[in-house]
Amino acid sequence: IAVARGGSGGSHKLYAGGFEVALDDFDDLLVMDDRVYRDLPIELRTLSVRERFPEIFAWLDLLDTNVIVVIVLMIIVAIINMTSALLIIILERTTMIGVLKALGASNGAIRRIFLIDAAYILGTGILLGDLLGIGLCLLQRTTGLVTLPIESYYVNAVPVLLDPVAIGLLNAGTLLVCVAALVLPSALVSRIAPARAIRFE
Incomplete structure (x- = not known):
């Protein structure tokens, strides 16, 4: 999924505040959270559903x-x-x-x-x-x-x-x-x- 970052005056449809990752097995939450975090650039972070709610x-x-x-x-x-x-x-x-x-x-x-x-x-x-x-x-x-x-x-x-x-x-x-x-x-x-x-x- 291509998402434009930065710039000004563009449409809000070109920007994203985050992506949601759905899991088939909830028991894999911590493992997948760690895996996604390690694959992200340093300026981005992950937030699991447990941390959010x-x-x-x-x-x-x-x-x-x-x-x-x-x-x-x-x-x-x-x-x-x-x-x-x-x-x-x-x-x-x-x-x-x-x-x-x-x-x-x-x-x-x-x-x-x-x-x-x-x-x-x-x-x-x-x-x-x-x-x-x-x-x-x-x-x-x-x-x-x-x-x-x-x-x-x-x-x-x-x-x-x-x-x-x-x-x-x-x-x-x-x-x-x-x-x-x-x-x-x-x-x-x-x-x-x-x-x-x-x-x-």
Whole structure:
């Protein structure tokens, strides 16, 4: 693009105050900013979108922090609920545990049974949550059900990004963390005596 520089009395169309460079991947912002800066003459400079609109990105970073806090709180609630559910299941199956121990089953094998049962419950809950959440996101993407004032946000509806990798990692991480947290409560199995458990009502 040829741009005239200097002179006077010419049309404003012959001059440019700057050029905008669009990126396909926002993660490349710092690298490309440095690369463009190194290729420019010394009297010119670069200004990234982060440097131009720092308040917007500070607000977005705050939103990211809120998302992390909400996810951590939800995982803690899930761990507490699953711990309670696992303890109830173990107490309801006390007689079965006594019979299995009398037949020679080890504490570890019985604990694995209850952990697998808990993982199944967790997996079912995660799957149902995914179906509901992804369904609502697709509804928002196609209909723009939740709107925004365009004067303030420059968009007229809440934008939605569905990242399959992020969803998969979040599901797997939640499942692993919750199951790992249930290992300690499952130790209650080892404290159940077979003779007393068989007579338990």
